Amino acid sequence: MRELLEQAWTVARKDLVLEFRTRTALLSAVVFTALVLTVFNFGRDPTAVATIDLAPSILWVTFTFAAMLALNRAFQLELENGALEGLLVSPLSRHSLYLGKLLANLGFVGVVEAVGLPLFVLFFDVPVGPVLFPLIAVIALATVGFVSVGTLFSAMVVRTRFAELMLPVLLLPFLLLPLTYAVQATARLLGGRPLSEVSGWLKLLAAYDLVFVAVALLLFPHTVDE
């Protein structure tokens, strides 16, 4: 178990170091998030629709697209110079490779969301102050759900034709469910509803995370082995 986590951390660290040194992907994802939020601002009539009614959808549609953009590059990186083969012949276990990729993607998407959330608050003047911690919990749980399936699928699509288009087509049906849970929870939080109304959605998100991390962990070796 310890070895598994150590190996996973090695993979994750390699990916994150690579991302933070080149910064191209990270910067484009952050800029993309800011742009989507801006587009939403022009995509509504502020005199007709109150921001608070749209806020949960704006937040989650933005995060969903940002996560998808981030996941597309998770294994694209390894295609250069046959790096994936290198990883596969190294003494890493397949499970720790998946966990490492999962951690790196979580880090990447987490950074994008950490920039996106304040921008969202700033642009749409949403009162998140009193519900900040539960909201962060919702975001964290939903992100784990997005990334667990996404990491598995991104390992598959790199070896298909039209990989960039394939990932959204495969992934969106799987993201819709955590997205629904997260939107329901966020709407209740922003609407000032009691936490007891939110806890059910949080439990569902947590269950989704547990199940899909486990399923993806079991299935991942079959996607990379020859």
Next chain:
Amino acid sequence: MSLAQKGRRVVLSGLLLLGGVYVRALAFTPVERFQGPAQKIFYLHVPAAVTTELAVILVGLAGVFFLFLKDPRLDRFAEASAEVGTVFAGIVLTTGPIWGKPIWGTWWTWDARLTSTLFLFFLLISYHVLRGAVTDAGLRARYGAVLGICAVVLVGFIHLSVYLFPTLHPQPIVLRPGKPGLPPEMLVTLLMSFGVFLVLYVGFVMQRYAIALQRDASAHV
């Protein structure tokens, strides 16, 4: 007789039987008190929905066994079952609105049950899209199995969630605690229709399997 020919015969007999079921449904089964004749579509809609789910579950099961046994027959079956499931999901999504327009006054609502069927349809489509995008046969089979298994897990989650949202859709009336909530004549017609849909499913899968078999045979030449 080849597999494709056998499959065609099974489908033909299934279609004849379906005609028989509808004769019974229209002439010998009571008209529902509130919905009138519109309810007759129920004998297509419900069996098609159940068969779709069955097809998806079988895709997932075939996927699990494929990853252990690596038997190409399981992969061909999964491919066939998914394609037939897509057709049945199409039937559900067509007959539903035809019933919904007179009864609900709308073709479509974003109701949890309707949405979950649409989900299933998209999942099946993405399954075919993925298979179409992989050129290597071994890789295609493995990817199909992985996606099939994930899809079944997701379908389980969707079912769980459906009960959490308010719904317009009629509640289950056969598989529910207590006695089935419809008169015995209707129940018999429905069960007959289930049987016929299973025959159709088997017939379609046989034909589709035969196509996959031919493709694999020509790939080895």
